[in-house]
Amino acid sequence: MARESMDYDVVIVGGGPSGLSAAIKLAQLFKEKKQEKSICVLEKSAEIGGHILSGNVFETTALDELIPDWKEKNAPLNVPVKKDAIKFLLNDKLSIPVPSFLMPTMKNHGNYIISLANLCRWLAEQAESLGVDIFPGFPAAEIIYKEGKVAGVITGDMGKDSKGNEKDSFQPGMEIFANESTVFAEGCRGNLGKQLIKKFELDKGKDPQHYGIGFKEIWEVDNEHHSEGLVMHTNGWPLPDDTPGGSYMYHAENKQVLLGLVVPLDYKNPHLSPYDEFQRWKTHPSIKKYLKKGKRLSYGARALIKGGLQSLPSMDFPGGHLIGCNAGTLNFSKIKGSHTAMKSGIEAAKVISEKIDGKDVTLDKQLKETWLYKELYKSRNFNPFFHKFGGLIGAAMNVLDQLIFRGKLPFTLNHPVPDHDCLKEAKECRKIEYPKYDNEITFDKLSSVYLSNTYHEEDQPCHLVLKDPDLPIMHNLEKYDEPAQRYCPAGVYEVIEENGEKRFQINSQNCIHCKTCDIKEPSQNINWITPEGGGGPNYPNM
Template sequence: MHSQELIEQFGPRESMDYDIVIVGGGPAGLSAAIKAKQLAQTAGQEISVCILEKGSEIGAHILSGAVMDPKALTELFPNWKALGAPLNTPVTQDQFLFLTKDSGYQVPNWMLPHCFKNEGNYIVSLANVTRWLGQQAENLGVEIFPGFPAAEILYNDQGAVCGVVTGSMGLDKEGLPTDQFQLGMELRAKYTLFAEGSRGHLGKQLMNRFALDADADPQSYGLGIKELWEVEPSKSKPGLVVHTAGWPLESDTYGGSFLYHLGDNLVAVGLVVGLAYKNPYLSPFEEFQRYKLHPKIRDTFEGGKRIAYGARALTAGGLNSLPKTVFPGGALIGCDAGFLNASRIKGSHAAIKTGMLAAEAAVAAINANRSADVLEAYPLAFNNSWLHTELSQARNFKSWMSKGLYVGTLMVGIEQKLFGGKVPWTIHNRHADHECLEPAAQHQPIDYPKPDGKITFDRLSSVFISNTNHAENQPVHLTLKDASVPVSLNLKTYAGPEQRYCPAGVYEYVEKDGQSHLQINAQNCVHCKTCDIKDPSQNIVWITPEGGGGPNYASM
């Protein structure tokens, strides 16, 4: 049933009013809420702020490498060390390796551009940093509602955003109310900030409605797949940061790996694969598994134990692909807009900074008795910030790397090492990622090794340790615009690429009565958004599932 039918049967919806509603309890959303409360506290005012978080708790859906630049956090909390922020492992050593199939070559540190150096940064669990930010937000009086996804956007009579609606609970697979049905609630606001992370469900709607990306390059995305390992104590090197390029990916496919040594014998390892790849037989998950078998990598994990797994898309287009971030009544912050600095492989500092800037603009507007305006002060402040300078210097990184490993490495080296990113030219991206996939007839299948259960694993055992769960009797949140397209186009022309680009085993083609059908195992979904991005005809649309569903990342 559609929302209006549910309202007619069970309505009207309850509503709550706030000064600021924030969609998403990640670093951007929490930092915006904290900054708004700090400004109000300093001025002796009251500003009501709430955060909706679709995960079962703050941090449940947070996944990142992560090496964190503390610059923005220091602006938000100058005393973050005294407050106990979980930045406990300072970077002590950087290594950058170019891998071939059987060997690897370390780039001398003097040759590395500044963007690949991490002095002064920290290896962290971003999920734990986010939980800490959540505690600080609650201490300041922010109302946080975990397990409540924002499913719809509210608009006033003038067409401005005036809040959101939480998803209704207790619908069955056909969308019909069950005995546990609860109608979604309206959260109305003077300003609504969207901090959903990469490829936000509502952020995508806002871009279409307000043509926010009309003047930007097509956005570029990557799929990041990560595991957390407990390694033998003799192999633990807290503070060591290793990045690689090259094998197992072909030179025409953008991507690279990370291997970060935390404390307590923990190592975070992952692979990022740019989603503009051409070969429909490529499987980012299998590429990551065989990466761990490389002789320069495998020894770290011999005798160790894999304890966590997850995957998430990241928005990598940078400044050239940045949409307009404001519209009547609200703003996009963090990765919902795309502030990640792909050259540094860092986005948390940008998320925190943009959350702060948007909050400052919203509080100023509220204090001036304005609501539902366009927060022009936010993009203006961004344009005058250190973050804009940083992203401007890195603006060509993704475009150069999309031209291949060797050309990209050469040109990034010239721009970053020789010119410090201050170049008079801009290289543009012309194609969306889903447009880049080529027919299967133009490629050969890739022979991936079978998992050994010790260093390499299959998808289902991986999803199991991501603690992913969705109520089985709920509407499938992976929707198809046209149910015939998977077989008639994706399977026929591209050999069913959704079976391979999904890192969670959600999509599989099955035979029934002599006919192929796409089976969607929505319970496996880790909310990475890759299908929404890479589907060649954009037929798959990810929508919010029932609240609290998805992964539960303990320390990713």
């Protein structure tokens, strides 16, 4: 069956904050210049926002620039931050407050506690009102190249069985051609973005990219424990000092709290389970008191990109641009990436518009003149300090850097080891015994996945592709006790024993598209590719 095709002037892959901001800004610029240009946004989720997961305390810097009258247009920013609280968890019972002036990047006055998914839905409405075509349920599965340049994408086929045969319902993907530019805004560890980085050597001379896995739950809590507008962060327990992560608890509207833990994916112990560290964190008295008698409403997890300036690839390639977390614009010292992602989309739109006008401009050069670049520069040593010195000393060094020197220390540290190379062998590391789930504060993976509304058509090709199917049992099991059993937050990977033989099982229907396996697998044996359109989680308010 032949593929159908469509032509647009600009094709944007991904309906998150960066992609939608690029679409809106382009539409605004085309309207100002009275240019008849077409824009489309492709989104793999069944609806805009369905795959969006973020903390989220939102800084309005980029939104103010993009849509200055966002308040009059009823943007879903309803809860201003009223109070910041920072705690260091000494152990499973004790904590000490940290004066907020020691961590200037964590001050949130003027910010809002929001659902980023709902903000993206609102941004999509603004884009459509400007004439942008938005197609949810259409993942970009392949890149179209013409004469060495990116010329568009091919959306994923629908209706193939698990062996790749065409079913009666088969529909081939469409060719979506871009006459001017293709913008990749897939989010962290985008499937096509990583191909572009490799093909065009966009990361040449850079540090490898670095990641964390971020968990999130939404709880409805008892009135007496709810303090709308409170933003609380913790670090320390339960993570070991050589794995310095951090947590958050944001008190939103409607008696809801948004809480989660970020675990850096350069951790060393293959016995560590990020999911179980998150569940254990909730049992600390400083956290548990808010959740008692509460009801868990939602669960999700997503890799986040935190390499910063030293890992930022070139965002220009022949035929288009990488933007947002597909490139790595998150400011990890703030644990915020939405405003920076939006700004990268705004600047990409300006560059595309200027190129159409015949100007010789690049996104890399233009970004260096913006507050986005200045933010990343000031925070460039934040992640390397933690990696090099651990949690306590790393935190002290960051206080010195951010508070005293304002991010202007006369040197730049590097973090040259990729996350997947950081694991030690299992025999060198202590095993970790995690407590049983109590089904009140802590819960197992499968009941959590249920709350993510994850669905995949079962009879379709597996979107988690093993380069070597024998490697998990023949290599990883002996050397690392097969860490996929633990680093996956959705119970996708299991080692099953049958008739005295062990085999590696992939429960791809559980996948919540976090991309952790693609990042952390020590031999880089797992390749995450897009499943059929509309598959995966469906987050209502994350």
